[in-house]
Amino acid sequence: MPKFLKxxxxxxxxxxxxxxxxxxxxxxxxxxxxxxxxxxxxDDGSIxxxxxxxxxxxxxxxxxSKGSQRGKVVSSKRQASAGHTRRVGCYDKASxxxxxxxxxxxxxxxxxxxxxxxxxxxxxxxxxxxxGLYLTVxxxxxxxxxxxxxxxxxxxxxxxxxxxxxxxxxxxxxxxELRGTVVLTEDVLSAIKVSRHANxxxxxxxxxxxxxxxxxxxxYSDFVIFFDDDNKIVKKQQxxxxxxxxxxxxxxxxxxxxxxxxxxxxxELKELLT
Numbered sequence: 001m002p003k004f005l006k007x008x009x010x011x012x013x014x015x016x017x018x019x020x021x022x023x024x025x026x027x028x029x030x031x032x033x034x035x036x037x038x039x040x041x042x043d044d045g046s047i048x049x050x051x052x053x054x055x056x057x058x059x060x061x062x063x064x065s066k067g068s069q070r071g072k073v074v075s076s077k078r079q080a081s082a083g084h085t086r087r088v089g090c091y092d093k094a095s096x097x098x099x100x101x102x103x104x105x106x107x108x109x110x111x112x113x114x115x116x117x118x119x120x121x122x123x124x125x126x127x128x129x130x131x132g133l134y135l136t137v138x139x140x141x142x143x144x145x146x147x148x149x150x151x152x153x154x155x156x157x158x159x160x161x162x163x164x165x166x167x168x169x170x171x172x173x174x175x176x177e178l179r180g181t182v183v184l185t186e187d188v189l190s191a192i193k194v195s196r197h198a199n200x201x202x203x204x205x206x207x208x209x210x211x212x213x214x215x216x217x218x219x220y221s222d223f224v225i226f227f228d229d230d231n232k233i234v235k236k237q238q239x240x241x242x243x244x245x246x247x248x249x250x251x252x253x254x255x256x257x258x259x260x261x262x263x264x265x266x267x268e269l270k271e272l273l274t
Contacts, residue, residue: 005049010025010037010047010060011060013037013039022039023039024036025037030051030056095126095128096124101126123136134147134148137162141166145161146162170204170216175196179219180199183224183226184201184223185203185260186202186206189260190261192262196266224253228260229253230258
């Protein structure tokens with residue numbers, strides 16, 4: 001008899017913040033009414049499970065968790081900075097009416113086939129002061145921040161100002177339902193485009209945190225990974241993510257496309273997603 005808990009036996013019950021919960025352990029080798037299993041999220045983002053009834057234990061420390069924690073530290077420092085204060089001020093003043101945006105910005109979005117209605121429904125904004133697009137991020141609870149795509153500057157392509165306390169750091173487009181099969185994308189615009197045809201969630205990168213993974217496996221039963229697999233690192237991360245999600249449901253990777261979902265036509269998306 002195996003001495004270790006399978007990920008699917010304890011990971012779905014992990015709390016979304018540091019702490020412990022007690023749940024009933026149901027498996028072919030263990031059962032009963034008492035809440036015999038402790039599931040704990042530790043400070044470093046790893047998940048630990050232990051059943052007092054059958055003495056099995058399990059540990060989940062994804063290759064993303066430490067990087068996620070480092071990102072939270074950086075995010076906290078950033079929020080205290082003058083740069084963050086200016087970005088928030090520009091976000092509050094940014095235009096939510098795509099018709100008023102500069103033609104070159106509208107041209108970029110038209111190249112992806114996104115409609116003005118989709119931009120408004122997802123609260124995408126343009127700031128002339130920042131010369132950039134603010135992509136508001138909504139998880140299942142509501143808005144949790146934004147990603148900023150700046151133009152004509154030498155800094156990072158995207159800046160993330162996301163709350164660390166309001167649930168998983170993902171974007172859930174309005175058309176997406178919280179059940180069944182979901183397509184996982186890297187970015188907000190790709191999730192919006194895919195949500196025309198299927199449930200879609202943007203992971204805001206290729207390395208979802210333990211909190212995000214825990215929410216995904218509690219919410220959905222089957223997964224499709226659709227990243228822009230244009231380099232070896234992304235391809236490796238896709239395989240690791242697929243192997244993790246395969247323990248919780250079914251998971252497949254859409255690969256070999258050579259571009260983000262947002263750059264695909266409707267016809268291409270229909271073919272790839274079916």
